[in-house]
Amino acid sequence: MSALRRASNPLKFRGLNVGTSRACCFKSEIVSSYLERKATIFESPQPVSQRSRFYHSTNVGSKFYLEKRGFASQAGAESSESDDDLEDGFSELETPASGNENAVEELAGNEDQLISEPELSDDDNYDIGDPSQNALELSDNETDSAEKRLLRKRAPAELFKAIMAAPGVSVQSVLDKWVAEGKDLDRSEISSAMVNLRRRRMFGRALQLSEWLEANKQQQDFLERDYASRLDLLAKVRGLQKAEAYIAKIPKSFKGELVYRTLLANCVAANNTKKAEEVFNKMKDLEFPITAFACNQLLLLYKRLDKKKIADVLLLMEKENVKPSPFTYKILIDTKGKSNDIMGMDQIVETMKAEGIEPDIGTQAIMAKHYVSGGLKEKAEAILKEMEGGNLEEHRWACRFMLPLYGALGKADEVGRVWKFCEKNPRLDQCMAAIEAWGQLKKIDEAEAVFELMSKTWKKLSSKHYSALLKVYANNKMLSKGKDLIKRMGDNGCRIGPMTWDALIKLYVEAGEVEKADSILNKAAQQNQMKPMFNxxxxxxxxxxxxxxxxxxxxxxxxxxxxGYQARMKQFHTLLQAYINAKAPCYGMRERLKADGLFPNKSLAAQLGQVDAFRRTAVSDLLD
Known part of the structure; x- marks a missing residue:
């Protein structure tokens, strides 16, 4: 793991109670490549104060144990949506992308994102997905089994159809009637129903199904994966507190690592740093093996809330001999790209390849996006050609990534070429990607034409599909057309959800009607079924x-x-900017940060200095 330390900015060495000299001996490729490009914190003989000169925060907060203790962390604190489901309804974060259109990158909008924000990048189709409300990989294996692939491909089972056909009736009533009629209720039937309910984000009905199954164990053996599924649904529908309380009710023989990592993933989805660290420590206390999945969850969390602690996770992985998975590298690549450290990102990619792991199409899309944002257009185009592989027919599922990337590059000809190929046999994700691409190119007519094709091809579109065009209108300040589209959604019986609220709010904000956008958000927040997105x-x-x-x-x-969104640096940056622009002093902000377990970075400290009501200047000293 020694090349990854050279790929990035140094991170302050803090919270590891295993000793500096011990840490200096680590030769992990992934750690060194991630940490040592500009300075050598872990191997330098310099004093600690010099080695960690880039970060000067004092660590306060909950203990995050390495052995029994040692991984100090601050208490801190949304989520993403996915259509990728495992057997029994779980989505995968770490599924290999090869040829599978339901792979991890399927997290779009992400939303929980989907209902809230993405896991990796903050803006869209290249994301791996935010537990932000994000899908959780809870299977024992990181690769798809034949059974899982079969479940994805098979048509919805009769049980699922019966549940959907009785919307006004409880799921328990449907199941009671099903059993009374003597129909089979085998595991494949249940799994198919659970997968389809989760895929449609009908977590309430899925929870009712799980509750009925647990109450009627004679109909079906309840396994650890079933308890984990119930726990996951409880967390999504009723919150972490109810999910945690449920663990006490699970029989000891079924209270294994799968159950706890399900809870861990939901803590990460909620951006609850304190609770996530407590669950991780509990897993160590119970002597469960430390897995790449658990570590990746922490990496996702710290990527959003405290990047300095990524180093701690990497060191822990090396100490426990946890081999980085492809998803580990994907998180690190995206983190470096978002920090505008393209050289560091490239070095992590080289380390990944040296370990025998070639970037999949999703990872390549993330790289290309960061090349675009970094102004490296030639490198972005080269990656796109790699993704295409010279044969769109064989790499068809890459089109959904290529379209918006070509749009961001301003390549109208390439967008047209790829879309012409997709148009012959369009898929929903490709249509949405094309709408986004044409929107980036300011070609509204072409974006609308794709939407109309989508409307004719599929009988009923969801709010997610309408939101793609609505975002185009918002980005181009086309308020009138946006209003007409919203009316069309209502006329077609489309449920308005967080993604639509987000696009509608942006539409009004871009049109200069901030108060109207505020009013829409307030009404959306009062609908307790789903919370608005962080954005x-x-x-x-x-x-x-x-x-x-x-x-x-x-x-x-x-x-x-x-x-339900816990505070993070981004909110405080924005809040302090309000005080700066108002030229008004701000009282007690440092205490507010400390109460949330947050510590000012360089830019936030500069903002605090500008609004410090008690700061002293040369003039004030003279007047005193």
């Missing part, structure tokens, strides 16, 4: 901050807490 709050808060509207910026900050 929906932030886009309005940003506008208030730019105007120096402290009152409304603080109000938005408070409403995010009410919605």
């Amino acid at each position: 929906s709050f932030m886009i309005i808060m940003d506008k208030y901050a730019k105007k120096g509207d402290i009152h409304n910026a603080e109000k938005m900050f408070h409403r995010m807490r009410q919605a």
